[in-house]
Amino acid sequence: MKPSEHKFSPAGYSAQLRQQDGTDGAGSVRPVAGAEARDFKQLAEDIRSYLASPQGLNEEARREYNETLNRAVLGFSRERDRILAMIADRLIRLRIHQLDGYNSPYETLAEALFAEVIGLNVLELVLRHKEGLEEIQVVGTAIFEVRGGTAVPSVYRFEHEREVERIQQNLVLFNNDRINPRKRWAEVMLRDGSRVTMTGYGYTSKPTLTIRFYTVKSFSLDELCQPAYRTINSRIAGLLRQVLAARLNIVIIGPTNSGKTNLMKALIAELPEQERIITIEGRHEMMLSRDFPSRNIIEYEADEDDQLHKASQAFKLALRQSPQRIVHAEIRDEDANIYVRACTRGHSGSMTTVHANTLEDVPEAITDMCMLDGRGINPDRLVKRIAQYVTQVGIEMRNIGDGRRVISRIGKLAWEGGETVVRNWAVYDETADDWQYPDPDVPELTARLRQRSRMVME
Numbered sequence: 219m220k221p222s223e224h225k226f227s228p229a230g231y232s233a234q235l236r237q238q239d240g241t242d243g244a245g246s247v248r249p250v251a252g253a254e255a256r257d258f259k260q261l262a263e264d265i266r267s268y269l270a271s272p273q274g275l276n277e278e279a280r281r282e283y284n285e286t287l288n289r290a291v292l293g294f295s296r297e298r299d300r301i302l303a304m305i306a307d308r309l310i311r312l313r314i315h316q317l318d319g320y321n322s323p324y325e326t327l328a329e330a331l332f333a334e335v336i337g338l339n340v341l342e343l344v345l346r347h348k349e350g351l352e353e354i355q356v357v358g359t360a361i362f363e364v365r366g367g368t369a370v371p372s373v374y375r376f377e378h379e380r381e382v383e384r385i386q387q388n389l390v391l392f393n394n395d396r397i398n399p400r401k402r403w404a405e406v407m408l409r410d411g412s413r414v415t416m417t418g419y420g421y422t423s424k425p426t427l428t429i430r431f432y433t434v435k436s437f438s439l440d441e442l443c444q445p446a447y448r449t450i451n452s453r454i455a456g457l458l459r460q461v462l463a464a465r466l467n468i469v470i471i472g473p474t475n476s477g478k479t480n481l482m483k484a485l486i487a488e489l490p491e492q493e494r495i496i497t498i499e500g501r502h503e504m505m506l507s508r509d510f511p512s513r514n515i516i517e518y519e520a521d522e523d524d525q526l527h528k529a530s531q532a533f534k535l536a537l538r539q540s541p542q543r544i545v546h547a548e549i550r551d552e553d554a555n556i557y558v559r560a561c562t563r564g565h566s567g568s569m570t571t572v573h574a575n576t577l578e579d580v581p582e583a584i585t586d587m588c589m590l591d592g593r594g595i596n597p598d599r600l601v602k603r604i605a606q607y608v609t610q611v612g613i614e615m616r617n618i619g620d621g622r623r624v625i626s627r628i629g630k631l632a633w634e635g636g637e638t639v640v641r642n643w644a645v646y647d648e649t650a651d652d653w654q655y656p657d658p659d660v661p662e663l664t665a666r667l668r669q670r671s672r673m674v675m676e
Contacts (some may be wrong), residue, residue: 269335286300287336288393291336291388302336305331338385344372368621402419412429438484439455439484439485448622449477450624453653457644462489467569470570470614470615471572476623478571479547481625482504496536498545500519516541528552529553543567544561545568546571548570554587554590557570558608579638580604584609585601601633601638616646627646628644643657
């Protein structure tokens with residue numbers, strides 16, 4: 219059983235720490251010089267150090283403990299209760315029940331210390347309405363809330379940027395990281411997919427804090443057809459299933475928070491369970507092993523700052539691990555060439571996302587990235603090759619006015635007359651709130667399916 223599955227006992231945990239740091243089991247502790255005379259900030263620093271440095275935990279227990287601290291900071295109620303109990307127990311051990319002359323709006327000293335060491339200041343008020351909250355974006359003292367893919371100014375804001383910096387220091391402290399004049403950024407990633415990105419003065423003009431919550435477990439194409447989402451309809455779902463069966467390479471584009479990752483997971487859910495899939499991401503966000511535990515999936519987490527673990531190295535290893543499909547979270551500069559090679563050398567049915575304004579721009583955008591390595595490549599030939607073999611089917615996502623995320627366009631990319639063209643198979647009409655089908659027969663897809671059927675029979 220994992221540590222998180224056991225009933226948490228603050229007293230038991232404290233007893234374990236006492237046993238390891240030389241205190242006895244009756245609750246006596248080594249004297250703390252001037253404990254009764256400490257002011258609140260000094261006591262807060264003691265609590266912060268205590269929480270950040272538990273003694274004697276093995277690596278797995280430490281990882282579980284840090285996860286609890288991170289989730290407590292990010293507003294998860296169960297973990298908050300655990301840490302509040304630990305703070306209360308620490309005060310009992312220090313024999314501190316109150317501070318003379320200190321007044322606070324909290325009912326107990328433990329709650330006041332929790333708010334200082336763990337709490338998110340005014341963001342606590344934002345988290346009271348966490349239902350549907352996808353991101354919290356902080357720029358200086360300004361706060362923005364993202365719901366339904368749309369960022370709107372919050373009614374709350376910080377009084378001073380120092381309060382943002384304190385939250386940053388709490389988060390990095392509990393991850394053995396740092397954010398200071400030498401390293402002015404940090405990231406925290408939780409195993410459920412929640413992520414925090416922070417920058418400090420000197421890297422950005424103001425301290426920033428972006429909290430992205432993991433709000434979706436997994437989707438299927440059928441779920442995306444439901445009234446609650448209406449990202450697609452049943453006809454679009456059938457079209458996408460045909461694309462998967464035909465093993466055409468797919469590229470997805472769209473702005474941030476338009477649902478690209480959720481769509482990719484829904485497409486993966488439709489694949490046969492026996493297919494071997496390899497994913498390459500900068501951060502584990504799709505969480506395929508968690509949502510599809512019985513699948514034959516290898517997930518790479520590439521680190522572009524580490525020469526030994528960059529995306530290009532992950533690709534090299536992945537190609538030797540017999541993948542049937544490669545799922546690349548996002549094509550970036552240095553791995554563009556190797557993804558192109560993978561798609562043209564036997565790994566049909568692969569998927570990726572690209573930053574591009576329109577589907578017509580995608581082959582040229584990938585070509586520009588491929589050219590960065592300085593090799594002598596004819597750009598026109600490369601654009602043609604990518605349009606024909608790498609980005610065979612393009613899917614465009616969009617956020618529409620009511621907060622919905624929809625597939626706004628599906629088309630077959632081709633090369634005609636020296637340029638990329640897109641033959642639209644489905645286009646979303648926002649006025650009619652429905653999809654139009656300019657080419658309802660989809661002859662290219664029908665031909666590909668027949669070809670795949672013959673290959674399977676042979």
